[in-house]
Amino acid sequence: FYLTPPQVNSILKANEYSFKVPEFDGKNVSSVLGFDSNQLPANAPIEDRRSAATCLQTRGMLLGVFDGHAGCACAQAVSERLFYYIAVSLLPHETLLEIENAVESGRALLPILQWHKHPNDYFSKEASKLYFNSLRTYWQELIDLNSGETTDVREALINAFKRLDNDISLEAQVGDPNSFLNYLVLRVAFSGATACVAHVDGVDLHIANTGDSRAMLGVQEEDGSWSAVNLSYDHNAQNEHEVERVKMEHPKSEEKSLVKQDRLLGLLMPFRAFGDVKFKWSIELQKRVVESGPDQLNDNEYTKFIPPNYHTPPYLTAEPEVIHHKLRPQDKFLVLATDGLWETMHRQDVARIVGEYLTGVHHQQPIAVGGYKVTLGQMHGLLTERRARVSSVFEDQNAATHLIRHAVGNNEFGTVDHERLSKMLSLPEELARMYRDDITIIVVQFNSHVI
């Protein structure tokens, strides 16, 4: 059976979200105009997560996509927590003191982040206290460490990633008296998540990436055409440097068993990730935690299974690779997306489709008759065809949705084929994952007037 175009649209648009940076005095002073985001599930429930927030105590905006594996618990936790860790890492000493004093004396806390969330993006209420305590411990340490130096964004990002992963690991080791929470922290630690996060502050764009999601810059060339610039490296077997790194960190004897079938220890696709303590803890620790853990954990074959050739953990890290880019006027937008998109579309196509979408039909090449022989009938046909094309663009009010439409529905000619789109979206749950992965996309549009 087929889905009608409105049915297709309602599926594609279910998770779309747009945010426009508010203007002051009729001017947007931020280098970001706003962003569109969306996700299309293939897993049930979806294992991807996304986050976006404006830093309130420092400048800048944070955006990130998170691709979970072995469940969604880790991706969920990272999507809730990571930006707080980053924001805290960026805070000056005085602000940290102020916050700590407020908590100490029970006063109202300065807001640190303003979240831009789709209604489906949830935060877990049960764990908030636990998460807050871990975060507070982090900033207390930062206060004690007071280096007096101004915070470097690169360092802050790296510290935040590592610290959060550490906290996830610790919380799972310590456990929690509340059985629900206890199970939760274990699920978080035993599942995994990649993260690709952008921090935009004026013309300074930092991308911190852990895993195989990707950040890509859309650049408009002088002739109006679009090109793509990668702002992250995939951490997987296709990345020679990454394979090299892993091999460097382990004895030569393990060289053969480290990467098998393009997977870490023959199991894991991404070479860096949050959680996944099975690739980080010693065998003893894993066994102890699983045995003392709740029954559900013990019944789970995956958690009990120790990876083969597991000799010198940790094999996995959450430390991100950070790339700094100074925005130029020709840099029009940034796409952050999980590997679900990049598996189906070349980045060059992504740049073109988003670029043409954002600039709208105005930049659609105008028709000129010039000296050619064109009849009224031919022109009429041409215009009718152009209108049809334009209207498919305007079906979407969201660049991310538009991109998903192409990613799922593109035929061999690079145009959206409704029949294909309908088939792909009507796949039964158990089959969907065979044909496509979860897709999560954030398209950030830059403000050329400021850059």
Added chain:
Amino acid sequence: AARMFLRLLSDIQWRAANPKWRGMTSSRRSTSTTAEPHPVSLPAQAQVVICGGGITGTSVAYHLSKMGWKDIVLLEQGRLAAGTTRFCAGIVSTARPLSIELKMAHYSNKLYEQLEQETGVPTGYTKTGSISLAQTQDRLISLKRIASSLNVMGIPCEIITPKQAVQLHPLINIHDLVGAMYVPEDALVTSANVSLALATAASRNGVQIHERTSVSHVTVQKGRVTGVETDRGRIQCQYFVNCAGQWAYELGHSGEEPVHIPLHACEHFYLLTHPLTEPLSSSLPTVVDPDGRIYVRNWQGGILSGGFEKNPKPLFTEGRNQLEIQNLQEDWDHFGPLLSALLRRMPGLEALQIMQLVNCPESFTPDMRCIMGESPTARGYFVLAGMNSAGISYGGGAGKYLAEWMVNGYPSDNVWPLDLKRFGTLQSSRTFLRHRVMEVMPLMCDLKVPRWDFQTGRQLRTSPLYDRLDAQGARWMEKHGFERVKYFVPPGKDLLDLDHSKTFYKPDWFDIVGAEVKCCKEAVCVIDMSSFTKFEISSTGDQALESLQYLFSNDLDVPVGHVVHTGMLNEKGGYENDCSIARLSKRSFFMISPTDQQVHCWAWLKNRLPDDSSLTLEDVTWKYTALNLIGPRAVDVLSELSYAPMTAEHFPSLFCKEMSVGYANGIRVMSITHTGEPGFVLYIPIEYALHVYNEVMNMGQKYGIRNAGYYALRSLRIEKFFAFWGQDLDAFTTPMECGREFQVKLEKGMDFVGQEALLEQKQNGVYKRFTMFILEDHDTDMDLWPWWGEPIFRNGRYVGKTTSSAYSYTLERHVCLGFVHNFDEKTGEELVVTTDFINQGEYEIDIAGQRFQAKAKLYPFSSLFTQRRRKDEVELSGYQRE
């Protein structure tokens, strides 16, 4: 592209065609390409400077010089006829709904027809005729209405069947047509050449023409034009004429004293093709398909086709920029829907080869009518612009009217619908204009049914009660930017949505307004009438009284507290304004005029009141909210609220008193209602408006009070034979012609404006007479409704047109008001209209070609009026046109 167009559109070498013109300009032209462009210096002074060498500027120059004015300089920033005039489609079409526009187009047609013979410049004039197509019955009705008014003007015109249409133009696909209108004398011209021919004739008459000269601004001193600053020096002048087309707005704003000319340009596209295999005949009629939004004319064996799309592209909102008119882009995607309409109408053109899509900006005005006349603030500053894409059709006639205006002080016909002074600063906002013209341009092709309203640029001026009334179901119309209530939709009742309520027949609000009228007749209604123009005139001595006595025809030397209905007449005795004036004290007067008089009346008074610091004129329109309490119980409501007796003994008709209403003091109460019904208008300082309204509504409950709107007011005033200025009365109508002699005091002991003319009329009789018609065999449910502009026939012969109409819920008949003339059967000369002439005729009113018997009356039905009133107290004045 620009060069190509000169070649394409001007078929002739116009410079060579006229020796005199060449002689005058050859030196300038031959050097204009060299480094020294302006060997002929500008004169230091002239009587008239015209800015703009397009069709309007050259037409004004042509007519002024014909009327004997010689000292005229015409300045053109580029080349003559190089702007919109050169790019426009060159269609002369007389099928216009508005009578004055029809006359202008008709005159233009006659003028262009003989222009080639007069000047020797080939104008490309070809009498092709035009066919307007109707795809719907409603469209056919609107065409029939136009056909009726063309026929009585003596312009041949007929409604034809689709089959007849295809015989006239074999390319038309008639499958979806219900009928058409054929105007055989409509013509085509090469528009640039018409303009050049006019310029040629003008220059022969002594007009100096300077190209490549731009006006930077106009200097004004003491409210009079003194000169013009150009890029080539200054010219002193007494008159300046702004014919700058789409740049008229900017030019108007360039001086120290801005002249507001509300117009805005939109891109306009038309298509040119190569010739057909068998080239089209140059005499093939022009086809207008308003439902398809397109027009098609033959052009050099091929076609020229353009249209008025639903989504126009306004341009130059920020003013002039580098985008020169010649460099505007073709936009095929934008033209797509019009191309579809063209191929649907003429499928045989599929294989026709495209030559070019022309982008020719046109300027549009807020009400789709052109702008002419003198600035209200700078005397001698005249304007003719904003042709709404009919520059060629109107250019000739409009130029004539403006020339007459300048030479004689007023044109030979009523041009108030086109007068610059119908607008004020409030229509001059760029945002307003941009939004409004985006509505106006599609309207060129939209069906115009009775009482349609503009949807854009609304809610600009509102009464403080706006939200309150809106919440009670008010439906709004707009007048001079002011929101006024049409009627109130009762709770629970739904009206058709906007598009579906468009009808030439009985409208969906019929019963609603009927109920409001009934309430006015039997109980009491409140109508918010805050939009009226209100002036206060006061002086330290008797200057105010003396000046007003001179400027107004009625006697204003009445006891304090009296209200006088009076005309503000011109020298010919015609109504420049019709107003009520209350004498507040010995030395101050309060004057109520129609809403759209705000600019015109102000300018009229300012120009005529003595320049005396002891005399002050103030516009207090914004200070007062006006509530009209109409109905027999109004007196009860008001006396309960004020604890003052309001009966006729204590508060006679036409009386004005400041009193308290509720807690609010200083409310000006006048015993007039503008309808002939009993009641009062309350002029309330705006901060008390809500309080007084609430008090009135609360107190009125037990008397059955309800809100009412202007439609009820209109029905009431028309059935009582009240003339409204702007609708029924104009500058060419005198009190004698509309039965208002009693509002003129010919012997008030001093001269007043128009007195002589009125005395002469009193002696010799009048040539037209305002008459009321009751439709006899008209079925309200089934027949087309009258609107205004319907021809009146007396004993089968045309005698005039209606000016307004309404359904009278009391008579249960339609009432039309209009003027009856007496045209001599042989010569067409106008003869005196006597009472007998009116009474002894059999009348018919023509509604879209169908004639209905009507009974003529010169006086209202006295039997309708149950209240006791002395005859001289009966107010016979009202103000609003719909």
